Amino acid sequence: MSLSPSSDSRSIRAARQARAALSRASRRAVVAAAVALGATFLMGNHAFAAPAVGQQAPDFVAVDTSGAKHKLSDFAGKFVVLEWTNPGCPFVRKHYNSGNMPATQKAATAQGVVWLSVNSTERAASDYLQPAALDAWMKSQKASPTAVLMDEDGVIGQAYGARTTPHIFIIDPKGMLVYAGGIDSIASARPDDIKSATNYVNQALGEAFGGKPISAASTRPYGCSVKYKS
Amino acid sequence: MPAAAQLSAKPGAVVTTPHVRAELVAHAPEGVAPGAPVWVGLQITHQPEWHTYWKNAGDSGLPTELNWTLPPGVAAGEIAWPVPRKIPVGTLANYGYEGTVLLPVPLEVSSTFKPPLALGTGASSMDIRLKATWLVCRKECIPEEGEFTLALPLQGSTALHKADFDATQAAQPQPLAKPGAVEVNGNKLQVRLEDLPAAAQGKTLGFFPETPELIRTAAESGKDWTQSWEGGTWTATLPLADQRSASPTTLPLVVALAEPDRQPGQPVAWRTEAPVSGTWPAAAAPRAEVSPALQAALAANAADAASAPASFTDLPPQPAGTFAVALLGALLGGLLLNLMPCVFPILAIKVLGFARQAGNRSAHRTAGLAYTGGVMLSFLALGGAMLALRAAGAQLGWGFQLQSPAVVAALAALFTLMGLNLVGVFEFGRAAPNSLCSAQARHPIANDFLSGVLAVVIASPCTAPFMGASLGFAIGLPATQAMLLFAALGLGLALPYLVAGFVPAIAKLLPKPGPWMGTLRRLLAFPMFATVAWLVWVLGQQSGIDGAGTLLALLVCMAAIVWALTLRGRTRLVIATVLVAFTAVLTAAIGRNVLQTVEPARMASAAGQRWQPWSADRVSELTGAGQPVFIDFTAAWCVTCQYNKKATLADAEVLADFDSKKVAMLRADWTRRDPAITAALTSLGRSGVPLYVLQAPGKPPVVLTEILRKDEVRAALAAL
Numbered sequence: 001m002s003l004s005p006s007s008d009s010r011s012i013r014a015a016r017q018a019r020a021a022l023s024r025a026s027r028r029a030v031v032a033a034a035v036a037l038g039a040t041f042l043m044g045n046h047a048f049a050a051p052a053v054g055q056q057a058p059d060f061v062a063v064d065t066s067g068a069k070h071k072l073s074d075f076a077g078k079f080v081v082l083e084w085t086n087p088g089c090p091f092v093r094k095h096y097n098s099g100n101m102p103a104t105q106k107a108a109t110a111q112g113v114v115w116l117s118v119n120s121t122e123r124a125a126s127d128y129l130q131p132a133a134l135d136a137w138m139k140s141q142k143a144s145p146t147a148v149l150m151d152e153d154g155v156i157g158q159a160y161g162a163r164t165t166p167h168i169f170i171i172d173p174k175g176m177l178v179y180a181g182g183i184d185s186i187a188s189a190r191p192d193d194i195k196s197a198t199n200y201v202n203q204a205l206g207e208a209f210g211g212k213p214i215s216a217a218s219t220r221p222y223g224c225s226v227k228y229k230s
Numbered sequence: 231m232p233a234a235a236q237l238s239a240k241p242g243a244v245v246t247t248p249h250v251r252a253e254l255v256a257h258a259p260e261g262v263a264p265g266a267p268v269w270v271g272l273q274i275t276h277q278p279e280w281h282t283y284w285k286n287a288g289d290s291g292l293p294t295e296l297n298w299t300l301p302p303g304v305a306a307g308e309i310a311w312p313v314p315r316k317i318p319v320g321t322l323a324n325y326g327y328e329g330t331v332l333l334p335v336p337l338e339v340s341s342t343f344k345p346p347l348a349l350g351t352g353a354s355s356m357d358i359r360l361k362a363t364w365l366v367c368r369k370e371c372i373p374e375e376g377e378f379t380l381a382l383p384l385q386g387s388t389a390l391h392k393a394d395f396d397a398t399q400a401a402q403p404q405p406l407a408k409p410g411a412v413e414v415n416g417n418k419l420q421v422r423l424e425d426l427p428a429a430a431q432g433k434t435l436g437f438f439p440e441t442p443e444l445i446r447t448a449a450e451s452g453k454d455w456t457q458s459w460e461g462g463t464w465t466a467t468l469p470l471a472d473q474r475s476a477s478p479t480t481l482p483l484v485v486a487l488a489e490p491d492r493q494p495g496q497p498v499a500w501r502t503e504a505p506v507s508g509t510w511p512a513a514a515a516p517r518a519e520v521s522p523a524l525q526a527a528l529a530a531n532a533a534d535a536a537s538a539p540a541s542f543t544d545l546p547p548q549p550a551g552t553f554a555v556a557l558l559g560a561l562l563g564g565l566l567l568n569l570m571p572c573v574f575p576i577l578a579i580k581v582l583g584f585a586r587q588a589g590n591r592s593a594h595r596t597a598g599l600a601y602t603g604g605v606m607l608s609f610l611a612l613g614g615a616m617l618a619l620r621a622a623g624a625q626l627g628w629g630f631q632l633q634s635p636a637v638v639a640a641l642a643a644l645f646t647l648m649g650l651n652l653v654g655v656f657e658f659g660r661a662a663p664n665s666l667c668s669a670q671a672r673h674p675i676a677n678d679f680l681s682g683v684l685a686v687v688i689a690s691p692c693t694a695p696f697m698g699a700s701l702g703f704a705i706g707l708p709a710t711q712a713m714l715l716f717a718a719l720g721l722g723l724a725l726p727y728l729v730a731g732f733v734p735a736i737a738k739l740l741p742k743p744g745p746w747m748g749t750l751r752r753l754l755a756f757p758m759f760a761t762v763a764w765l766v767w768v769l770g771q772q773s774g775i776d777g778a779g780t781l782l783a784l785l786v787c788m789a790a791i792v793w794a795l796t797l798r799g800r801t802r803l804v805i806a807t808v809l810v811a812f813t814a815v816l817t818a819a820i821g822r823n824v825l826q827t828v829e830p831a832r833m834a835s836a837a838g839q840r841w842q843p844w845s846a847d848r849v850s851e852l853t854g855a856g857q858p859v860f861i862d863f864t865a866a867w868c869v870t871c872q873y874n875k876k877a878t879l880a881d882a883e884v885l886a887d888f889d890s891k892k893v894a895m896l897r898a899d900w901t902r903r904d905p906a907i908t909a910a911l912t913s914l915g916r917s918g919v920p921l922y923v924l925q926a927p928g929k930p931p932v933v934l935t936e937i938l939r940k941d942e943v944r945a946a947l948a949a950l
Contacts, residue, residue: 050472054512056848076847090373127370161472163289163322174847180473187292189365189373218475220443224371225290228320 050161053180053217057171058159062118064147065131065138070116073175079113079208081201082169083145083183084157084226086119087137088127089165090189091223096141098191101166101183104201105144113205117145120157122229128152154228164223168201172208179204181219188222245376249366250282251275254358254378255332257395258388262356264341269395270306270380271334272296272362274327281326282364284314286440288324288447292365292373294333299359303343307336312401313486313499314438316447319369323448325438332391332398345384355381400494403484403501412481414508419445419468423485426462426500433491437466440482443475470511477510553711557718564722597678598724598731604682606720612686613716617709633903635772638867639781639824642765644684646785647792649758652751655789656796682724764867771866771901773826780823787813840885844898846910852894853927858950859894863911863921866901871920874938881940887947893924926950 051057057080059073072080083101085092095101105115117138121128129137131150138148151157160169161180170179184197204214244253257269272294274282283291298306311333314325345354363375382388410423421437435457439445446469449455457466464485486499650656762785770778791813794806842848844861852859862879864871878884888895898907900919911921914933922934924946932946 052472052474056851073845076845088370090371125369158321174851175845176851181475188363189292190363218443218473220475221290222292223290224367225319225322225324225369227369228322230320 050159051177053177055177057169057175057177059175060156060159062116062149062151062156064149065135067131068147070147070149072171075114076175077173079108079111079173079205080171081108081113081115081205082156082160082162082171083115083117084120084162084165084167085117085148086121086127086165086224086227087129087134088121088125089224092165094189094191095166095183095194096143098194099142100194100199102141102143104183104199107202108205109144109146111205111209115145117143117148118151118156118162119148120151120154120162121227122154123152124229125227127227152229154226157226157228162221162226164221165226166223167221167226170201170204170208178208178214179217180221181216182221182223185216185219187220242377242379245378247366247372247374247376249277249280249368249372250364250374252362252364252376252378254360254380255391255394256358256380256382256388257334257391258382259392261386261388262339262345262382262384264339264343266339268337268339268382269334270298270337270358270360270382271332271391271395271398272360272378273330273332273391273394274364275330276328276366279328279368280366281317281324281328281368282331282366284325284327284438285309285311286325286438286442287365288316288326288442289319289322291324291326291367291371294362294364296333296335297361298335299361300337301343301356303340304356305338305340307338310334310336310398310402312398313403313484316436316438318448321448324367325447332394334395334398354385355383357381401498403486403499404497406500406502408502410502410504412483412504412506414470414506414510415467417470417511419470421464421466421468421483421504423464423500423502423504424462426464426485427497428462429493429496430464430487430500431462432459433487435464435466435485436488437468438484438486440484441476441478443471443473444478444481445469446471474510479506480504481506556715560715560718561722561725564719565725567719567723568726594731596675596731598728600675600678601682601685602721602724602728604679605686605724606682606717608683608686609716609720609723610713613713617712633772633865633867633901635769635777635825638765638769638772639784642762642769642781642785643788645758645762645765646789649755649762650789650792652755652758654752656792685723686720768867768901769824773824776820776823777826780820783816784813784821784824787816841895841897844896844907844910846906848896849925852896853925856927857892857894858924858926859896860888861896861898861921861923861925863898863900863907863916863919863923865899865919868900868919870936874920874922878938878940878943884940884943887944891947891950893947893950924950 057072059071061069061071063069083105087093087096092101109115119129119134131148134148134150138145149156156162162169164182166183168179168181168183169177172178179200181200183201184194184199186193186197198216200216200219203216207214243255244251246252251274253273253275255271255273257271258266260266262268274294276282283293285293287293294309296306296309300306312327312331314327317324317326317328345356358380360378360380361375362378363373365371365373406423406425408424410421413420413422434451437445437451437455437457446454449469451457451466455466455468457464459465480503482501482503484499484501492498766778766781769781773781787809791806791809794802794809796802797805841862844863849859849861862871862875864875866872898904898910900907900911911918914921914923914931920936920938922936922938922943923931924934925931932949934942934946
């Protein structure tokens with residue numbers, strides 16, 4: 001008897017949460033479908049013409065893990081880092097478990113850089129994470145990207161020619177691609193190599209903010225293949 | 231055989247994981263001695279579907295690494311990589327191995343090598359230690375590693391894995407007699423190899439560059455790249471990677487026969503280190519030199535450009551003395567507005583109105599005054615509203631009211647009603663037949679006033695061609711002067727009717743009333759409906775096909791209701807009720823479509839198209855790179871813009887001139903509100919479209935006339 005009011009309110013709360021989650025999910029699905037449709041239509045046969053360093057970075061609209069929409073061109077005037085990620089990949093885990101990626105993110109965002117982690121893993125992949133799960137994983141790693149974007153259809157990944165996880169792209173305030181490549185200089189899955197490797201992202205951003213040309217602007221990305229939808 | 235027993239029994243020579251079985255194997259048929267052939271190697275047997283990688287792993291992956299620990303005097307050579315296989319992964323590709331592969335490494339035993347003393351057994355051996363790391367992938371990837379040890383007998387033959395080593399040796403790429411040549415040509419790599427053996431000639435070869443990050447790995451022969459034979463010479467043209475990070479002067483490469491073409495005992499692949507000629511396409515020296523200080527300066531500039539006109543262009547500053555000229559300009563501009571297609575429907579009504587009241591001079595005078603009042607007051611209201619909104623921070627420009635789908639839809643409805651009225655579906659004033667006298671007395675004035683208002687609302691998007699500069703000037707002026715300019719503009723627009731009303735000689739030129747008026751009236755319905763067609767198209771630009779479709783459906787409903795109201799008695803009640811109810815349901819169901827705003831393109835349009843979307847950054851980037859830029863400031867609701875777009879800017883000769891001068895063509899679409907475009911217009915001293923600007927690097931921008939002529943564009947281009 002005495003329990004009933006609290007259990008009632010609990011069930012009401014649960015129902016409300018479920019409804020909110022449903023509306024979030026459906027909104028995300030609708031937006032994602034629209035984005036994919038629009039992007040597919042517009043990209044068409046240019047699917048493979050990824051930008052080279054020094055060219056204009058393709059604009060995109062994407063939905064993040066919390067359902068919010070982000071448009072690249074809205075960040076004009078700021079440096080934007082795109083980081084392809086997939087927690088199922090050992091190379092991604094190398095840089096997250098060691099704290100390297102979260103530290104790089106934090107250093108960048110502290111300077112006003114917009115950091116967008118992008119997950120282009122297809123839904124059918126064994127290590128695909130739902131937005132909420134991906135978000136939770138990012139939080140558990142103390143990661144601090146500006147947003148984590150869902151790109152299950154691989155539209156953004158294909159537009160940028162992202163091949164590996166991790167694969168890093170840096171876009172300057174004018175929307176030009178100024179860096180494409182790996183997170184650092186030693187291609188391995190060994191966390192021990194991080195300390196002796198050159199962190200290309202820190203280096204490129206440091207040089208850019210210092211007004212210097214980026215010395216290593218195209219490097220070799222290394223890691224797992226992005227698991228694109230076929 | 232003691233050696234064999236030792237090899238197979240020795241723990242530590244095999245590492246088994248869920249994905250591979252890896253074994254350290256050796257081949258020393260003549261024992262271990264200086265000069266004797268000694269091979270060791272890691273033999274990897276993959277589980278089905280899993281693979282490890284070649285020295286160039288391709289788009290992802292990592293090559294297998296072998297780290298040896300050997301006794302002094304013994305050195306390990308490089309891995310003699312067997313011919314890899316191209317493994318496609320969706321749109322990407324890797325180079326690697328499936329099934330069983332042996333990665334052999336030659337050991338060089340020098341004369342300084344001191345065999346360890348044999349203790350007891352008499353059969354001395356050499357300890358070989360290997361630490362290997364490999365990445366094994368299916369779709370998912372697992373980095374694995376293993377430590378291996380092997381005691382290789384110094385005397386006697388170690389040949390347990392002879393077959394494996396022999397097979398691997400046979401699958402080794404054979405060196406080519408001539409190095410061949412690689413030429414960089416644009417975004418292609420042209421490869422030429424000579425003196426290939428007859429067995430390979432005419433066959434399709436696989437191409438494996440040892441340098442990573444060079445060509446597009448996933449490119450398929452016959453589809454993305456071509457190859458051809460001329461005797462023993464093989465040539466191929468391969469696409470470079472979009473994000474190439476290597477620019478070697480020598481390219482080590484392997485070409486291989488396809489697996490069905492391979493003959494046992496015959497070479498299957500060839501290797502060469504070809505010199506590279508030609509220049510690698512500039513990796514476009516990244517100049518992200520936007521320091522925070524510069525960025526702040528840029529932001530300040532942008533803010534200035536938004537608040538004050540003519541900040542980055544070389545347009546002369548407007549001296550105060552030009553105000554009178556601007557007023558005159560506004561008056562003339564208003565006059566010329568009467569010739570604009572936007573105003574034509576209004577013109578039609580006015581002509582009809584004058585004809586109806588032929589001979590009635592006082593009526594003419596009143597009508598002229600009422601119309602002038604309507605025009606001037608609406609110009610003042612519109613101008614005032616724009617100034618107020620701009621003061622409040624909204625980025626608006628002339629014609630802004632047509633940027634709202636609601637206004638466009640309302641105008642379409644209004645014009646449909648006017649068209650229906652002219653066709654004769656209904657008459658205004660039917661509702662009050664008894665108050666005929668008073669209606670005749672009052673209605674003309676109200677009608678004339680309202681037609682003046684309508685003229686301004688419709689005409690405003692057309693004002694820019696003649697009034698662009700003057701209006702841009704007005705916006706930068708103090709409010710009172712600006713309002714005076716708007717009033718002058720209105721006076722100009724209304725002037726012909728005012729004059730016609732007061733000067734009888736002009737009114738006399740108009741024909742006498744007669745049956746021709748009925749014909750003219752019906753004829754004039756068509757400009758109205760044409761205007762509706764244009765407005766629906768404008769709405770389609772803003773709200774998409776659904777919005778335009780819904781608007782058309784609602785216009786049909788409205789027409790039906792209007793018709794129903796002209797019926798009499800019960801029929802009128804029933805039909806009108808049904809139609810109103812149906813319209814209400816329809817509006818509730820899909821009415822929202824009209825007011826929705828469809829977002830612009832998701833992905834910026836791809837390069838290679840003639841017109842690129844405009845942005846201020848893109849302009850400075852292009853001119854910074856030394857390229858002249860042509861900017862078309864346009865909007866769907868701007869008829870003049872559409873005319874120019876379809877005529878002059880689609881002309882083959884004009885486009886050829888643009889191409890020959892390598893002019894980048896940018897289009898700034900102002901159909902929807904866009905603060906960036908409004909700011910750019912302001913900075914060029916304008917507040918409306920069309921506006922055509924040709925900007926050469928290091929020169930002031932050339933503003934072309936609003937009604938763009940072919941010879942003018944070509945002359946401007948020739949002057950570049």
